Amino acid sequence: MPNPTQSDLHVNAPLTNVSVAYIPKRSDYIATQVFPVVPVMKQSDLYHKYTKSDWRRTDAQKRAPGTRAVRSYYKTTSDTYYAQVYSVAKPIDDQTRANADSNFKLEKEATEFVTNQLLLKRELDFVTTFLSSGSGWAKTYTGVASGPSTNQFLQWNDSGSDPLTDIATWKLNFRELNGFDANTLVLGPRVRLALKNHPDIIDRIKYTQKGVITDDLLAALLDVERLFTMYATQASGAMINDPEDQDAAATYAFIADAAGKTCWFGYVAPAPSLMQPTAGYTFTWKGYAGNDQGMRIKRYREEDIESDTIEGGMAYAMKQVATDMGVYVASAVA
Numbered sequence: 001m002p003n004p005t006q007s008d009l010h011v012n013a014p015l016t017n018v019s020v021a022y023i024p025k026r027s028d029y030i031a032t033q034v035f036p037v038v039p040v041m042k043q044s045d046l047y048h049k050y051t052k053s054d055w056r057r058t059d060a061q062k063r064a065p066g067t068r069a070v071r072s073y074y075k076t077t078s079d080t081y082y083a084q085v086y087s088v089a090k091p092i093d094d095q096t097r098a099n100a101d102s103n104f105k106l107e108k109e110a111t112e113f114v115t116n117q118l119l120l121k122r123e124l125d126f127v128t129t130f131l132s133s134g135s136g137w138a139k140t141y142t143g144v145a146s147g148p149s150t151n152q153f154l155q156w157n158d159s160g161s162d163p164l165t166d167i168a169t170w171k172l173n174f175r176e177l178n179g180f181d182a183n184t185l186v187l188g189p190r191v192r193l194a195l196k197n198h199p200d201i202i203d204r205i206k207y208t209q210k211g212v213i214t215d216d217l218l219a220a221l222l223d224v225e226r227l228f229t230m231y232a233t234q235a236s237g238a239m240i241n242d243p244e245d246q247d248a249a250a251t252y253a254f255i256a257d258a259a260g261k262t263c264w265f266g267y268v269a270p271a272p273s274l275m276q277p278t279a280g281y282t283f284t285w286k287g288y289a290g291n292d293q294g295m296r297i298k299r300y301r302e303e304d305i306e307s308d309t310i311e312g313g314m315a316y317a318m319k320q321v322a323t324d325m326g327v328y329v330a331s332a333v334a
Contacts, residue, residue, distance in 0.1 A: 009280040023112060028231040029119045031126035031318075032293070033188055038272045039294070041288035044082040050250055050275065051075040052324070056179065059076070081317040083285035083294065088117045090115065090305035107310060111297055114312035118295065123232045127255050129318040130280060130326070131186065131230075131264050138324040139177075141170060143331040147300035157194045157333040167222050170327060173249070178325060180267040180277065187263045188256030192218075192229045194333045226266065230256035230290055261333050266326030279326035 054074035061070045090110040100106060129135060135254055143155035154161040174182045187195070196213045205213055219227040237250040254257060256262065269278035282292030294315045302309050320326070 008250075021128065023116060024120075024232065026119070028233075030186070030228045030230055031119075031122045034126075034130075034228055034317075035268055035280040035282050036272045036278065037201045037292060038281045038283045039046065039292040040081070040283050041285075042085065043285055043288070044080060046078045046080055047321075049077045049079055049321075051077070052178075052277075052322075055247075059260075079319075081186055081281075081283040081319050082318045083283055083288070083315045085285070085288065085313060085315045086118060086121055087311060087313040088114050089309050089311035090114050091302065091305060091309045093305065093307040095306075097308075097324045107299065107308075107320065110310035111312075113164065114310055115295075115297065116315070118312050118314045120234065122316065123230075123255055124234070125318055126318075127230070127258065129320065131262055131328070133328070133330060135328060136320065136323055137264075137266075137328040139174075140328045140330060141166075141196040143329070143333065145303075145334060150322050155332065156198060156333050159199055161198070162200065163169060163195055163198055164204070164221065171223065171265070174266075174327060178267065178277070180325070182265045182267055182327070184228075184268040185219070185222060185226070185263065185265045186228045186230065187223045189231055189254050190261050190331070191204075191259065193334045195222075215286075218233050226268070230254065232256075260331055263329045263332050264326060265329070277325055279322060280318065280320050283317040283319060288315045290312070290314050 051074060055064065059070055059072040063069055090113050091108045092110055097106060133140075139150065142152050144152050145155060145158070148154050153166045156163045156166075173184050174180075195218060199220060201218070203212065205217055215227050215229070219225070232255050233252050234255050235250045235252050237246070266279040268280070269276045272281065284292060286292055287295060288294065289296040295313065297307060297310065297312050299310055303308075
């Protein structure tokens, strides 16, 4: 056996400038991009709602000399929000810290870890609240493989389908009902793929931009101001101590696909405002976190477990403000 051995000459150590971490891109999380964020100082409170029909009729009449103008009124109701607080923490024990090489930035890693968990939780709540079959939007259209009937359409992965006419018709119905044009579209990744590869859409753009269908071009074709694609993914499967075994046992899926390969469109106000309808708001508890996002990160010592702990907290309420200002599209592709 040679002496010295290879291991005597070089001790394997993690490279200081190379690591592998599957940290999702922040841009994949769209939960606070679709609807306006409303920072609030109190965990719960009221907001006013106006009766829509009062603003879609007129009581105006001819006025005879010496008489009063006819009186007309509108009604208001109120609704509430409640900002739940979510938190998660990652302890850094003293033994791990003492044994860590210099290239490990333990506080930074722990902060990234808990922040990502909070953002993932918020994205899941976004799908549950706004993009699921039980979300409660006033209007739903459902894709089918053949023979569509009332409020159904041929799924867009079928070459015989007509997504451009489907969406244009739905938007016209929406405008008739609400007096506003649907300006926002949210797609699941596989719905977006089906639209980009649909022969009708390819035919519309084949003489522009070398036939490349960008998101901006797709939004223009579908006549919406804003288009979002939900790329965030979630792992499922039992927790196992060995990291490699755990990864092998895990399954991964787009969060949007869990809701049924769906999409959503509706009217979203550009910003929080008075006397302005919108499909939804995200209320963030600024009074808790001290910032408009309702998120805070803190570090504290837990002597009983000999650890420094990084804790992340987030307080928010996702709220459908007007259920008739959004449309849920189920099973858009097979």
